[in-house]
Amino acid sequence: xxxxxxxxxxxxxxxxxxxxxxxCATRGHRFRRKSSRRxxxxxxxxxxxxxxxxYRIGVLLLWVVLAATGLETCETxxxxxxxxxxxxxxxxxxxxxxxxVAAEDLESARNQFSLPEADRDWLSEQEYVPARANEKAKxxxxxxxxxxxxxxxxxxxxxxxxxxxxxxxxxxxxxxFSPSVELESSCGEPMLQQYLLPFLEDKTDKLLPxxxxxxxxxxxxxxxxxAFRVQHIEQEWPCxxxxxxxTVAPQRDADGQVTQVEVNILDITDTLPxxxxxxQPLPGDSSPWKLPAFSxxxxxxxxxxxxxxxxxxxxxxxVVVPKPPGVFRIACVGGSTTEEGNSNDAxxxxxxxxxxxxxxxxxxxxxxxxxxxxxxxxSERRRVYDYLDLEPDLLLFYVGVNDMCHKHFGxxxxxxxxxxxxxxxxxxxxxxxNRRFLxxxxxxxxxxxxxxxxxxxxxRYAARERGVDMALCSFACPKLGCLDFRARNYYDLNMREVWxxxxxxxxxxxxxxxxxxxxxxxxxxEDEGMIYVPVAEHFHAGPDHFFDICxxxxxxxxxxxxxxxxxxxxxxxxxxxxxxx
Numbered sequence: 001x002x003x004x005x006x007x008x009x010x011x012x013x014x015x016x017x018x019x020x021x022x023x024c025a026t027r028g029h030r031f032r033r034k035s036s037r038r039x040x041x042x043x044x045x046x047x048x049x050x051x052x053x054x055y056r057i058g059v060l061l062l063w064v065v066l067a068a069t070g071l072e073t074c075e076t077x078x079x080x081x082x083x084x085x086x087x088x089x090x091x092x093x094x095x096x097x098x099x100x101v102a103a104e105d106l107e108s109a110r111n112q113f114s115l116p117e118a119d120r121d122w123l124s125e126q127e128y129v130p131a132r133a134n135e136k137a138k139x140x141x142x143x144x145x146x147x148x149x150x151x152x153x154x155x156x157x158x159x160x161x162x163x164x165x166x167x168x169x170x171x172x173x174x175x176x177f178s179p180s181v182e183l184e185s186s187c188g189e190p191m192l193q194q195y196l197l198p199f200l201e202d203k204t205d206k207l208l209p210x211x212x213x214x215x216x217x218x219x220x221x222x223x224x225x226x227a228f229r230v231q232h233i234e235q236e237w238p239c240x241x242x243x244x245x246x247t248v249a250p251q252r253d254a255d256g257q258v259t260q261v262e263v264n265i266l267d268i269t270d271t272l273p274x275x276x277x278x279x280q281p282l283p284g285d286s287s288p289w290k291l292p293a294f295s296x297x298x299x300x301x302x303x304x305x306x307x308x309x310x311x312x313x314x315x316x317x318x319v320v321v322p323k324p325p326g327v328f329r330i331a332c333v334g335g336s337t338t339e340e341g342n343s344n345d346a347x348x349x350x351x352x353x354x355x356x357x358x359x360x361x362x363x364x365x366x367x368x369x370x371x372x373x374x375x376x377x378x379s380e381r382r383r384v385y386d387y388l389d390l391e392p393d394l395l396l397f398y399v400g401v402n403d404m405c406h407k408h409f410g411x412x413x414x415x416x417x418x419x420x421x422x423x424x425x426x427x428x429x430x431x432x433x434n435r436r437f438l439x440x441x442x443x444x445x446x447x448x449x450x451x452x453x454x455x456x457x458x459x460r461y462a463a464r465e466r467g468v469d470m471a472l473c474s475f476a477c478p479k480l481g482c483l484d485f486r487a488r489n490y491y492d493l494n495m496r497e498v499w500x501x502x503x504x505x506x507x508x509x510x511x512x513x514x515x516x517x518x519x520x521x522x523x524x525x526e527d528e529g530m531i532y533v534p535v536a537e538h539f540h541a542g543p544d545h546f547f548d549i550c551x552x553x554x555x556x557x558x559x560x561x562x563x564x565x566x567x568x569x570x571x572x573x574x575x576x577x578x579x580x581x
Contacts, residue, residue, distance in 0.1 A: 086490060113538060172267070173264075184260070191451070195235060219248055222258065226247070235410070237406050244266060248262075249264070277291055288309060290313065294372075294375075295313055296309045315369050316369040328366070330367045334397060340551055344369070355561065356568060375402065388463065400475035400521075405499040406499075413438070413504055424437045434509045448517060472533070484543075491548070494507075
């Protein structure tokens with residue numbers, strides 16, 4: 001008989017299911033309680049860590065604020081003390097300039113310089129071509145104006161840079177616009193170019209002055225040529241007045257459609273009467289200025305004044321023109337760092353003249369001081385023919401500080417990013433991270449090439465037309481030791497008070513910028529075939545030789561003269577040897 005399998009009844013099955021569900025519910029409840037407790041522990045630990053991190057960050061920020069406040073306070077106190085000491089140190093430096101210097105100090109070993117053996121072939125290494133060895137330059141001395149103009153046009157057609165040089169020499173700025181009034185190109189006079197470009201390229205929030213706005217409104221509706229006369233005052237010191245003749249001329253294709261609009265801006269200031277060339281009344285008889293910061297009166301002399309001028313309005317003895325046969329003449333061009341001296345005989349060109357005559361054993365050497373206070377390469381380019389009218393054999397330039405401090409610092413500071421403008425409000429950061437608040441070296445180098453060096457190239461071209469050589473000196477600045485705190489504070493304040501540093505460019509940054517300038521200047525001489533005189537490279541001196549960041553005491557002038565004179569003596573000997581060959 002088959003055994004019957006037992007099956008629980010429905011009632012039993014319901015009971016079992018009820019028991020099982022009760023156990024699972026209890027087990028699930030316990031599991032959920034443990035999971036909830038575990039999650040609460042995780043969130044609690046995370047919250048504790050977050051609070052701990054916030055606390056640490058808060059403490060760190062508090063210490064940062066306290067440290068920053070302390071550093072700012074220390075820097076403020078240091079600046080206050082430095083300003084208190086500025087007057088006394090200024091007077092002590094001033095006494096070095098106008099005091100008598102003992103002969104043994106002037107003749108001390110630290111002030112002597114002889115051409116190093118490694119520099120004996122300095123002219124050969126530079127591979128410059130003497131202007132008087134250039135037959136084309138010789139012929140230009142007697143060429144008519146039409147022939148010179150044709151040569152300039154041919155030179156300008158060779159490259160854009162050559163076109164810039166010729167336009168700069170003529171005081172001309174040429175702007176080219178598309179029919180949609182977009183700037184396509186700009187060429188020529190660098191000062192006005194750097195002023196107008198930010199407006200034309202929408203890189204400034206300032207409004208264009210009304211006289212210029214009228215001109216560029218005419219560009220938008222340039223159906224026929226139009227002419228304007230504009231007065232413009234330089235934005236940076238010295239604020240000279242300029243008069244410009246402006247023409248707006250549309251360029252059309254064969255179908256008569258406007259393809260370009262050319263704006264030609266010509267500086268006519270130097271062709272106007274003297275009374276119209278200044279925005280202020282002209283100086284009286286008691287002043288040596290004919291036009292402030294531009295030219296001195298001829299034959300000016302007042303009893304008791306250190307300054308007196310010659311028949312050409314320069315601080316020197318009268319210059320004989322035409323130049324006597326056999327005389328080698330050097331015209332020293334620059335600003336107050338060339339003009340300076342307690343008397344006309346104490347300027348570096350006059351000291352160098354005496355030493356060259358003694359060293360070379362001849363009086364047929366004439367060194368003319370063409371330096372003038374506040375001059376920049378912009379003004380020197382305008383006066384280039386005044387220098388060439390002296391019939392020099394060599395133009396010797398010692399320039400740099402006026403261009404950089406008075407003309408370039410303002411635009412450079414304006415180019416700073418917003419975060420740089422914010423951070424440089426800190427006295428501490430402005431002192432120790434000063435260089436970081438200016439554009440990078442590459443941008444500054446491009447600016448120097450487009451301004452100062454373009455002026456120098458234009459002067460060099462004009463000199464070559466007359467068969468005159470041109471030499472450029474590197475620009476020296478004080479060298480300070482790590483412990484020269486007092487002198488460094490003095491030079492920092494001197495930068496702020498006199499040299500347009502505005503408290504935003506200190507002495508250390510100035511020295512770095514001058515090193516950049518000197519390196520570019522040497523490269524310019526190599527590229528353009530000019531003579532480079534390494535003054536800064538051999539000038540290792542501090543406050544005893546420098547009254548401020550650039551002007552020198554009699555000790556400094558002696559050393560500067562010895563350095564430049566050593567190279568000039570070698571140059572004159574070589575020039576005479578080539579002349580006799």
